[in-house]
Amino acid sequence: MIKENLKEVEARIAMACERVGRDPNEVTLIAVSKTKPVEMLQEAYEEGVREFGENKPQEMRDKYPCLPSDIHWHMIGHLQRNKIKYIIDKACMIHSVDSARLAQAISEEAGKHGLVIPVLIEVNMAKEESKFGIMPEEVWAFVREISTLPNIRIEGLMTIAPFTVHPEENRIHFRNLKKLSVDIGAKNIDNVNMRHLSMGMTGDFEVAVEEGATMVRVGTGIFGARDYTV
DSSP: HHHHHHHHHHHHHHHHHHTTTTOOGGEEEEEEEOOOOHHHHHHHHHHHOOEESSSHHHHHHHHHHGTTOOOOEOOOOOOOGGGHHHHTTTTEEEEEOHHHHHHHHHHHHHHHTTOEEEEEEEBBBTTTTTTTSGGGGGGGHHHHHHOOOEEEEEEEEEEEOOOOOOOGHHHHHHHHHHHHHHHHHOOOTEEEEEEEOOOOOTTHHHHHHHHTSEEEESSHHHHHHOOEEE
């Protein structure tokens, strides 16, 4: 199942790129492996996947030693300050920086390990009350505020678009995130680049790719539906 699902997702990314004249190599597929057992991750690994995304620090911590060392682990879920220690030396990137206190804590923990951690700013583009993230109009000031922290490097923006059965409804949010990244990138702030846009999940990743995503986070589309009762 995983092999076939991966081929389908990769083909759909390639077709989305073709529609807008992008190189598929510009888009990184992150296999979102939350709640999935190590055996399924190993199967995906054997099919060539090297980028995995976890929502919970404890899951990343526990899976990390069980899988090959050339995997790139992405922390994509909401991160509490007291859990940073679990993943600081394991995550290649933290996608979900949504407060100055969290950014400060990440920088401090990274400093203890002699690391500089790439981070993305989580933006609540749709302004949903149930979602984490910085409001779009506050992102510029937030980026400026945390850009001086010594042990993080701001590499772009991330958003979680609303759940919808009609992916086209999220195009405006992806387009606006891209515009925001361009505007911030044009300001040439030290320690800030807008290299990455992490947006799009199983239900809407093709629209996200068409609007400039450099990273898409696909879980169900690769691993199948999750059982949250276990």
